[in-house]
Amino acid sequence: MKIITISREFGSGGRELGKRLADIMGFDYYDREIITEVAEKQGLDAGYVERELDNHSWRSFTLQFHRSFATVPNIQVTNTGLLLEQKRVIENIAKLGKNCVIVGRNADIILEEYKPFNIFVCADTDSKVLRCLERAENQEKLTRRTVIQNMRRIDKNRAATREIITGSRWGDRSAYNLTVNTTDWDIKELTKSVAQFADSWFNR
Amino acid sequence: MKIITISREFGSGGRELGKRLADIMGFDYYDREIITEVAEKQGLDAGYVERELDNHSWRSFTLQFHRSFATVPNIQVTNTGLLLEQKRVIENIAKLGKNCVIVGRNADIILEEYKPFNIFVCADTDSKVLRCLERAENQEKLTRRTVIQNMRRIDKNRAATREIITGSRWGDRSAYNLTVNTTDWDIKELTKSVAQFADSWFNR
Numbered sequence: 001m002k003i004i005t006i007s008r009e010f011g012s013g014g015r016e017l018g019k020r021l022a023d024i025m026g027f028d029y030y031d032r033e034i035i036t037e038v039a040e041k042q043g044l045d046a047g048y049v050e051r052e053l054d055n056h057s058w059r060s061f062t063l064q065f066h067r068s069f070a071t072v073p074n075i076q077v078t079n080t081g082l083l084l085e086q087k088r089v090i091e092n093i094a095k096l097g098k099n100c101v102i103v104g105r106n107a108d109i110i111l112e113e114y115k116p117f118n119i120f121v122c123a124d125t126d127s128k129v130l131r132c133l134e135r136a137e138n139q140e141k142l143t144r145r146t147v148i149q150n151m152r153r154i155d156k157n158r159a160a161t162r163e164i165i166t167g168s169r170w171g172d173r174s175a176y177n178l179t180v181n182t183t184d185w186d187i188k189e190l191t192k193s194v195a196q197f198a199d200s201w202f203n204r
Numbered sequence: 205m206k207i208i209t210i211s212r213e214f215g216s217g218g219r220e221l222g223k224r225l226a227d228i229m230g231f232d233y234y235d236r237e238i239i240t241e242v243a244e245k246q247g248l249d250a251g252y253v254e255r256e257l258d259n260h261s262w263r264s265f266t267l268q269f270h271r272s273f274a275t276v277p278n279i280q281v282t283n284t285g286l287l288l289e290q291k292r293v294i295e296n297i298a299k300l301g302k303n304c305v306i307v308g309r310n311a312d313i314i315l316e317e318y319k320p321f322n323i324f325v326c327a328d329t330d331s332k333v334l335r336c337l338e339r340a341e342n343q344e345k346l347t348r349r350t351v352i353q354n355m356r357r358i359d360k361n362r363a364a365t366r367e368i369i370t371g372s373r374w375g376d377r378s379a380y381n382l383t384v385n386t387t388d389w390d391i392k393e394l395t396k397s398v399a400q401f402a403d404s405w406f407n408r
């Protein structure tokens with residue numbers, strides 16, 4: 001079984017790369033599917049679960065400083081519960097024994113024993129902002145400033161969640177087999193090269 | 205003209221990757237050749253020049269703290285002179301207009317205007333130590349401990365020199381198109397994938 005994991009900076013095109021990679025290589029693809037399953041298993045709304053998981057560290061941090069101590073444990077238990085459920089869902093994906101690409105969610109660490117090919121996707125700020133603005137629906141009326149704030153918040157949460165769960169630094173080059181900077185690349189073209197890289201890794 | 209630059213952690217196999225990449229792609233290759241030319245132009249010994257350049261930041265730092273102030277400027281002028289000469293040598297390589305691979309020496313920043321394909325090569329500590337021990341001649345009697353100390357010192361100097369010259373952080377993923385972790389790879393196999401990546405970059 002071959003597993004590819006993709007971690008990424010918000011707006012870097014990591015999700016598109018993952019989707020295309022799965023298409024080219026004929027692998028299953030998991031991204032939001034994980035959230036949906038966590039929500040189902042816990043009997044919760046998928047949107048709520050996503051917000052909880054993505055804001056996990058940030059919220060518990062805020063709470064410890066700004067609210068009464070009594071409310072902290074409940075919130076933290078909820079979040080930890082979701083994180084554990086998410087871990088189980090990811091482990092079950094691996095147990096299916098099928099080749100797959102998993103985007104985000106620290107799958108690289110959770111599935112370490114399967115020796116996945118781990119990719120980190122980054123890009124410079126300008127190209128990330130551009131991608132976010134292009135992707136946004138017209139109604140959203142996003143400004144560059146809003147996008148950058150959003151990007152920083154999400155990446156900060158991803159980094160904090162990774163540290164909490166895995167004890168390792170998010171984006172640290174030593175944790176990934178390949179770190180790809182998508183700046184000035186066409187993701188479609190880039191995907192072909194990444195696929196060859198992954199192939200070579202699995203056949204080594 | 206296509207330029208590939210390689211920055212690397214000591215012991216990661218970056219030099220071997222660079223040499224093989226140049227062979228596969230039919231590019232010129234520059235590494236120690238740069239030192240030799242700097243030495244010739246300055247009428248100095250190549251070994252001396254290499255030690256001076258590699259210990260640049262570390263030495264000027266020590267000197268500022270431990271020696272009398274009067275001796276500092278001379279030493280610093282020597283080092284700055286060598287760094288400038290090195291910069292000229294690298295710029296002259298680019299002016300030849302031929303496809304090339306340049307290992308180290310912050311060539312990615314010096315030749316920024318040529319839009320080089322910039323690679324950073326890293327590996328985990330164990331595999332770097334193993335590579336260093338294998339490479340060492342028997343007479344050297346290196347221990348794991350010595351190798352790690354050496355590795356840290358050299359990488360620290362590389363990082364400091366980069367910051368002094370370029371103001372940017374060494375190894376920071378955003379500065380490179382591709383960051384490759386050579387752990388558990390055969391460099392020869394890996395080189396093929398990197399070459400395809402570089403090709404795709406130049407033909408984009």
